[in-house]
Amino acid sequence: MEGPFIRIEESGEIVSLRSEVTTVGRGRGVDIRLTDPTVSRLHAELVRRGPYVYVVDLGLSRNGTRVNGRPIARRVLEDGDVISFGAARTRIGGIPHEDLAPDVELRRAIAPELTRRELDVLTSLCRPALSDEAFVSPATAKEIADDLVVTEAAVKQHLLRLYQKFRIPEGANRRTRLANEVVALGLVRPTPVVPSQRSSGPREQEQERRQQQRQRPGRRAS
Numbered sequence: 001m002e003g004p005f006i007r008i009e010e011s012g013e014i015v016s017l018r019s020e021v022t023t024v025g026r027g028r029g030v031d032i033r034l035t036d037p038t039v040s041r042l043h044a045e046l047v048r049r050g051p052y053v054y055v056v057d058l059g060l061s062r063n064g065t066r067v068n069g070r071p072i073a074r075r076v077l078e079d080g081d082v083i084s085f086g087a088a089r090t091r092i093g094g095i096p097h098e099d100l101a102p103d104v105e106l107r108r109a110i111a112p113e114l115t116r117r118e119l120d121v122l123t124s125l126c127r128p129a130l131s132d133e134a135f136v137s138p139a140t141a142k143e144i145a146d147d148l149v150v151t152e153a154a155v156k157q158h159l160l161r162l163y164q165k166f167r168i169p170e171g172a173n174r175r176t177r178l179a180n181e182v183v184a185l186g187l188v189r190p191t192p193v194v195p196s197q198r199s200s201g202p203r204e205q206e207q208e209r210r211q212q213q214r215q216r217p218g219r220r221a222s
Helices: 103-110 116-129 141-148 152-165 174-184 202-215
Strands: 005-008 014-016 021-025 044-049 052-057 065-067 074-076 082-085 088-093
Touching: 052 065, 116 141, 116 152, 116 174, 141 152, 152 174
Parallel strands: none
Antiparallel strands: 005 014, 005 088, 021 044, 044 052, 052 074, 065 082, 082 088
């Protein structure tokens, strides 16, 4: 069989991927139909970009998508990777082996254009909880607002636009899925912040300075 394909572990059925997007799910009309009840009607997409293939979880299932056992939002695939849609296991094949990582070319193809402020919001969103490739708890809108010294309403508006740009569907853990997506694309590489370092950040230093000024003798209102 030429070109990338998916092998469904339970049945052994082999399905060739379409030239651009192959849909996966339990409902009618999808390209790869899986009958397992843990699979959503429209669960994920397999997208081809040149010689590369990546899988996109559509965020419509509580059971999610995993690659080699790891939960993902979007992940570039390698030949032989095991993809689990809910509890339904499949394996990707027919992807050519290459020594060079496809990062730059693929990211250019799928990463949206961002404004400077949107990039600031994403950096602040991702900063707290980077751990390997998965996020545990990205920053809240309030934490981002405090970090960037803007209103929480402004941050929420930026997040709404970012969800649209990165095609993050509504549902649980939307901020987490956005954060995973951003780091997977290499757009933000935040450095984990050690708790003891947080109190000495620029914003915290400014807050401490203002508090000290208010507490100085002669400045208190009579």
